[in-house]
Amino acid sequence: MQTNIEIHTLNNVDISKLSALYNLSYQNYYIPIELTQEQFESKLKMEDIDLQQSVGAYINDELVGFLLYGIRFYKDVKTAYVGGTGVAPDKRGNKITQKMLDYSFSRLKDAGVQNIFLEVNTKNDFAINAYQACDFTKTRVLNSYKGIPTLIVNPLHAIVSFDDLNLITxxxxxxxxxxWKNQIQSVKNIIDSCHINGIFEDDILVAYKIINKNNTRIYQFGVHRDYRNRYLASILFSDLKNKEIKMINVDEREISTIDFIQSLGLKLYDQQYEMKKEL
Structure with missing residues (x-):
């Protein structure tokens, strides 16, 4: 019997039902995900998810699939980001994801979106092939790390809190x-949940890190180009020893950054492809 699938936007969705379906869709994923409704709503806020542009699939008025889109301008280019896509396990095999993608592309283009980005696990061949069939191409490989820092450095500089994100250029x-998840705009969206600190020399910010206070995830860290190779990054992380931390979406081309992360004792636990489609 043919299944009648309706596709339309999520602007009137019940957030509790969307949150429950999100967890259900990712419960057997390569890295299982389970968010409280509060955490899910924080994700929507952080990633600028636009429910008017996001898409849902319905069978008999029941939400069975979702495609979340964040919308931002990057260097004057209106860009979309796939913040999550999923289908209820018992409804898979009906090409629901393909239907949602097909429905969304023309709408995004009409809204002025020029590029779409997404991230997909490197082991998820089924999804990768589906995205490539929709003209997404791989742009880079992203590594994720976690662990308890073991590097102990004598903090020769004070690590101080600051709130002026304009200092990070x-x-x-x-x-x-x-x-997308690690951009400054994402941090601004959930600034109350973040702790931002750094090292200053002669009133110049020379190193910084941004961490989520609730789950010790590092969104960004960096050392000023003119002050590198002085152990500033090691000093910057000296206040996190004995705390488990996580860093996601580290570009594998950042060799020196990865060498430092591994020197802290953090281990690689996941890899994703970033993929891009031009509309």
Missing amino acids: EENFWDIKPT
């Missing part, structure tokens, strides 16, 4: 652009 700190 691309030209001074970043060799490679952060992914």
